[in-house]
Amino acid sequence: xxxxxxxxxxxxxxxxxxxxxxxxxxxxxxxxxxxxxxxxxxxxxxxxxxxxxxxxxxxxxxxxxxxxxxxxxxxxxxxxxxxxxxxxxxxxxxxxxxxxxxxxxxxxxxxxx
Amino acid sequence: xxxxxxxxxxxxxxxxxxxxxxxxxxxxxxxxxxxxxxxxxxxxxxxxxxxxxxxxxxxxxxxxxxxxxxxxxxxxxxxxxxxxxxxxxxxxxxxxxxxxxxxxxxxxxxxxx
Numbered sequence: 001x002x003x004x005x006x007x008x009x010x011x012x013x014x015x016x017x018x019x020x021x022x023x024x025x026x027x028x029x030x031x032x033x034x035x036x037x038x039x040x041x042x043x044x045x046x047x048x049x050x051x052x053x054x055x056x057x058x059x060x061x062x063x064x065x066x067x068x069x070x071x072x073x074x075x076x077x078x079x080x081x082x083x084x085x086x087x088x089x090x091x092x093x094x095x096x097x098x099x100x101x102x103x104x105x106x107x108x109x110x111x112x113x
Numbered sequence: 114x115x116x117x118x119x120x121x122x123x124x125x126x127x128x129x130x131x132x133x134x135x136x137x138x139x140x141x142x143x144x145x146x147x148x149x150x151x152x153x154x155x156x157x158x159x160x161x162x163x164x165x166x167x168x169x170x171x172x173x174x175x176x177x178x179x180x181x182x183x184x185x186x187x188x189x190x191x192x193x194x195x196x197x198x199x200x201x202x203x204x205x206x207x208x209x210x211x212x213x214x215x216x217x218x219x220x221x222x223x224x225x226x
Contacts, residue, residue: 032212036156043203043217044156051212089156093211099169101146101211103156 001026002094006104014112019077021107023090026071030092033066033073034101038087047088048075080111116140117218119204124223126194133180134189134221136204144168144207145187146215147179151200159202162187163210194225 005024013019023033031052036044050057050064050073057064063076073092077084090104120135138145147159161168165181180188191198201220207213 034214043219045217046214049214087155091156095169097168099161099163099211100158100171101161101215102158103148106155 002100002102004090004092004102004104006090006107008107009105010108010110012110012112013080015082016079019080019084019109019111021075021088021090021109022072023074023092023104024070024072025092027092027094028068028071029098030071030094031098032093033064034091035062035064035075036089036091036103038089038106040086044089077109080109082111082113085109085111117204117206117216119202119218119221121221122219124221126223126225128194128196128225130194131190131192132194132223134191134202134204134223136187136189136218138185138204138206138216138218140206140216141185142206142208142216143184144210144213145181145185146205146207146211147187147189148203148205148217149200150203150220156203159189160187161211168210191223196225199223199225 034049037047038044048062061078066073088107117138144163149157158171160170178190203220204218205215207215
């Protein structure tokens with residue numbers, strides 16, 4: 001099928017700690033994995049992405065890891081802040097030509113001060 | 114200035130009616146997309162277009178028809194509206210295709226009574 005599994009659906013962490021979200025995909029041809037952050041009432045916004053020629057990418061406090069063999073990728077937010085509280089979505093391309101971006105179900109992250 | 118414009122922001126419709134959701138992007142992108150977001154299916158891919166041509170779709174119902182009059186326009190016509198169509202519809206665009214960063218519009222919130 002064309003699914004992106006995302007876990008956990010809800011994540012509560014203490015300010016200053018790390019938060020990790022895990023995703024898995026099914027199509028071995030997928031080669032682009034973006035992460036989006038969505039705040040209440042807003043549109044999704046890209047925060048970081050990784051392509052299949054990389055295993056790790058970091059932008060400030062955001063780290064993405066990609067394990068192509070296992071078809072898994074993950075987002076790690078280090079030193080979380082209350083402003084990181086939001087919905088996070090992972091995604092992967094599917095379709096015969098990779099022309100559709102399928103999103104995971106989302107993770108609601110809550111960072112407590 | 115908003116680079117992706119969606120009109121209207123809010124829309125209330127009666128069951129059985131027809132509505133058109135407008136999307137215009139001023140990013141100079143060649144690919145455009147429609148997504149739907151509801152409580153049941155958080156971010157659901159609907160259509161992808163490249164250079165005004167349909168690349169892929171995930172919508173089983175023919176009641177949903179994209180319309181592209183210009184390269185930077187991708188409207189969504191919905192006929193015979195049902196209460197289940199109630200959702201936020203996001204338009205997005207990217208430079209060339211699914212594996213380029215997609216930027217989302219602000220969304221149209223549709224309520225079907």
